[in-house]
Amino acid sequence: MRVLSLRAQTNLEGADMFLYLDCSGGISGDMTLAALAHLGVDYAPLAAALARAGVDCRIDARGETRPGGPGQMVAVSWNAEGQPLRHPADIAAIFERVEVSPGVRSRALAALNALTEAEAHAHQIAPAEVHFHEVGAIDTLVDILGAAYAVEALGVSRICASPLPWFSGTVECAHGRIPLPAPATAYLMRGKPVFATDACEELVTPTGAALVHVLADQFVSGPEGVAVALGTGYGSRPAPAGLRAWLVEDGAGGADHVLGGREKVMQFESHIDHLNGEDLGMALEALSAMPEVLDVLWLPGVGKKNRPAGLLRVLCLPGQRDCVENAVLRHTHTLGLRLQTLDRVVAPRRAVSVDMAGQPLAAKEYSIEGQTYVRPEAEALKAAALRDGVGVPALRNARAKN
Numbered sequence: 001m002r003v004l005s006l007r008a009q010t011n012l013e014g015a016d017m018f019l020y021l022d023c024s025g026g027i028s029g030d031m032t033l034a035a036l037a038h039l040g041v042d043y044a045p046l047a048a049a050l051a052r053a054g055v056d057c058r059i060d061a062r063g064e065t066r067p068g069g070p071g072q073m074v075a076v077s078w079n080a081e082g083q084p085l086r087h088p089a090d091i092a093a094i095f096e097r098v099e100v101s102p103g104v105r106s107r108a109l110a111a112l113n114a115l116t117e118a119e120a121h122a123h124q125i126a127p128a129e130v131h132f133h134e135v136g137a138i139d140t141l142v143d144i145l146g147a148a149y150a151v152e153a154l155g156v157s158r159i160c161a162s163p164l165p166w167f168s169g170t171v172e173c174a175h176g177r178i179p180l181p182a183p184a185t186a187y188l189m190r191g192k193p194v195f196a197t198d199a200c201e202e203l204v205t206p207t208g209a210a211l212v213h214v215l216a217d218q219f220v221s222g223p224e225g226v227a228v229a230l231g232t233g234y235g236s237r238p239a240p241a242g243l244r245a246w247l248v249e250d251g252a253g254g255a256d257h258v259l260g261g262r263e264k265v266m267q268f269e270s271h272i273d274h275l276n277g278e279d280l281g282m283a284l285e286a287l288s289a290m291p292e293v294l295d296v297l298w299l300p301g302v303g304k305k306n307r308p309a310g311l312l313r314v315l316c317l318p319g320q321r322d323c324v325e326n327a328v329l330r331h332t333h334t335l336g337l338r339l340q341t342l343d344r345v346v347a348p349r350r351a352v353s354v355d356m357a358g359q360p361l362a363a364k365e366y367s368i369e370g371q372t373y374v375r376p377e378a379e380a381l382k383a384a385a386l387r388d389g390v391g392v393p394a395l396r397n398a399r400a401k402n
Contacts, residue, residue: 016250016319019154020223021161023212024195025068025241026203029143032211033074035233035245036150037061043074046100046149050142053098057138059146067240071232074146076139086132088116091141100149107148107214114188115144115210122183123175140207147211157250157319158341160223161216163193164209169200185209193219201237218341223248224264250318265294265315265344268325270334273309280310283331290327292320356395359384 021027021035037043043059050057057078064073095108120127132140151159169180180202181189188209197203226249234242250264275283280298288296294315303309312332316324318341328337349366354374362380366373376396385392 016317017154017156017228018158018160018223018225018248018250018318019151019156020220020246020248021159021212021216022244022246023162023164023204025239025243026165026167026235026237027208027212027243028205028235028237029140029147029207029211030074030076031233031235031243032147032208032245033059033143033150033233034061034064034072034235035231035243036147036154037074038072038231038233039154039229039245039247040231041150041153043146043149046142046146049099050094050145053094055094055098055138055141057142059142064234066234066242068234068242068244069232071234071242073234073236076142078138086141088112088127088130088132091132094141095145098145100145101152104145104148104152107151108145111144111148111210111214114213115184115206118184118187118206118210121187143207144211147215151215154247156247157321158217159215160218160220161212162221163195163219164189164212165197165199165203166194167197167199167201167203169202171202181209182206188213201239217339225250261346263344263346264318265342266318266321266324267340267342268312268314268316268328269338270312270328270332270336271303271309272312272332272334273303273307274334275332284312286331287314287327290324292316292323293327356381356384361395 021032033043038061043061047057047059055078057076060075060077061072062075064071091112092109095105095112098105100108116127116130119130119132123130167180170177171180171182173182180200181204182202184206185202185204185208188206189204192212223246227246228249229247231245231247232242233245272280284296284298287293294317295313296315297311297313299311299313301309301311312328312334314324314328321339325337325339328334347366347368349364352363352365352374353360354363354376355361356376361376361384363374363376366375381392381395385395388395
């Protein structure tokens, strides 16, 4: 894949990268595939896997230059005559058969479920009764699976997206003329940031809305980090702009703690009311012992039905997200986990030794507003107190000599 050579050329082998989707020009399934192809994703292995799963199709990318700059378009073709209408279960069965990783399959199924729910709501029918007319074609099946495949191929740690463009007008479909955004798209755009445009054409399709609904970890006005590469994807609509996918070196790899500065951290949260005291204690101990975890906080309280409960918060660097996410789920069995990216200010600090009560103890020296302070490490105080047979306050309150 060209992505690998791109990382080598920019000395970013092993760097923590994320994907930023600039949706200001719209987003659809084919635009997403094209933008990620422009970043270097090769869909030939996926087409071969689909053929082995009984879907004989071609996924062809070609260069395309418009006012929005150079980019690519992706065309999906198939050998069978026409396309049968498919129920969600039929497409899900294809996703289960195709030889892809569990992560790719999980994302594809999540996007399919989101699209199914949106179509069911739009037509006021049960999800099992949904017939995929527009969205049931092989090209949209490939769009969903291909986007999940491409994201994994890029090896990004997270995905951010811009606010979505608002548009109006009407469009012809199998059910006649409908308003824009299409009912299924409007359903999926709920709860997401949007901005006004003068466009009277479809900028966000149901498939595009389902993909951003599932793939985007957060919506931001722009990326923060080092912009490494840009992939632009154009759709069949003759629009001057396309979907712009930026590959960004995460500026959240951690601040230089000697110099201080700002860094990004991921915060996981969950309300816990189902663990007994022993299980909770072991979960907190296991999470605190992980080198990937920056901090663990437990805030006790009272939850629904007056049950004793608490708020669990776990911090890590964005590059450790998957590892820590899996660990929180593994040790708590919580059924819901919230996450967000936060800015963190890091004060300059360095490891030093401080003389307390006549003995050297490991400590941190840190600076705030030009003033330097020294704080003994808690574990060093604990060990010294045990060794001398005194309480920790006796050492803390002793006169310190730097």
